[in-house]
Every structure is written in C-alpha cells, then in structure tokens.
Amino acid sequence: MVWLRRTTHYLFIVVVAVNSTLLTINAGDYIFYTDWAWTSFVVFSVSQSTMLVVGAIYYMLFTGVPGTATYYATIMTIYTWVAKGAWFGLGYPMDFVLVPVWIPSAMLLDLSYWATRRNKHAAIIIGGTLVGLSLPIFNMINLLLVRDPLEMAFKYPRPTLPPYMTPIEPQVGKFYNSPVALGSGAGAVLCVPIAALGAKLNTWTYRWMA
DSSP, X not given: OHHHXXXXXXXXXXXXXXXXXXXXXXXXXXXXXXXXXXTTHHHHHHHHHHHHHHHHHHHHHHHTOTTHHHHHHHHHHHHHHHHHHHHHHTTOOGGGEEOOOOHHHHHHHHHHHHHTTSOHHHIIIIIHHHHHHHHHHHHXXXXXXXXXXXXHHHHSOOTTOOGGGOOOOOOOOSGGGOHHHHHHHHHHXXXXXXXXXXHHHHHHHHHHHO
C-alpha cells in the first residue's frame, strides 16, 4: 500500500497545482485588459493577492519545499501569456493585455518560509502581509509601462464590453483615494486570514491522506 499512498500524494500535488491555478485566474479579472485596467485595479489586487496566498500556502505547506509558491506563480504566468497570445491572434495589439506580476510576490512568500526555518505561522503572517503589500505595487508599475492606456482603450474596445464599463479617466488626487493604497491595504489585511485558511485546508487534507 506504500506505492499507492505515494502515487496518491504526487497525483494530488499535480491536481492542486492545476486547480489552484484555475481558481486564481478566475478570481476577479485575472488579466489586465487595457480598456478596464485602472477601474478594476483594486478588485484585481484584492482577489489576486488573496487567491495567490491561499493557493501558494496550501501548495507550499503540502510539499514542504521552499520555492513551491514561485513555481505556482510561474504556472499562472505561463497560462496568462497563452491567453495574451490568443488576444494578439485576434488582431489586438500586444499592449491590449498585460500579464500580471505574480512571481516577485510569490518569491517573497517563499523567502519568508525559508528564512523562518519553514515556520508555518511565520509564513502565514509575514508572507501573507508581504504578498498583500507587494502585489498591487508591482502591478501598478506594470500598468505604468503601457504607452497610453486610455487611447488604447477607446481604439481597441473589447467586443463584449458593456456600455456601463466605458473607460473613464481615473480621478486620483489623494493617497487615501489611490488604487495602490486601497489595493495594498485591503490585500495585506485579507491575506493573513486567507493564508491561515489555506494552512488549515492543508492540515485537513494531509490528515485525510494519511
């Protein structure tokens, strides 16, 4: 029965990688479409930072290997580049879709897990907070590199874009009204309990498989 348990263990790792990736990319708007990027930034930051943390913590603690979170983020990045290529194949410019930056935040999560000698609680508290704070900042820098988001939005609108989602110039004048501040603050607050949930799910699964 040892071979069956080991086979189930490795098969479960693959299943977690695939399903966690699908769960994350379906949480909110996982691709930064240029015609809706600035308006959906806070929603994206909250959904993607929390889903990255719960999937990475669950996956990382199950394997017990530092670096697993980065591997998990790399899978999502490759998947998104495929989606970007699909939009490009439809005739849209390369700037129409921006691939989100998951990998640096996942590396911070792995670093906190490794630096604290694989301490689960430190990974949840420190790593979760680092992801919640860093992911909105990295992605805001990513969006700032776009040539002209508003011009691109009106020139290449998505065919499925409803009228109420017409791009509007964002009015961001103060820090408390900044999408980076809102995304980072909400992400950092939510990532810790979400990471704890991922760790709890990992414990239940490990006991069930044992």
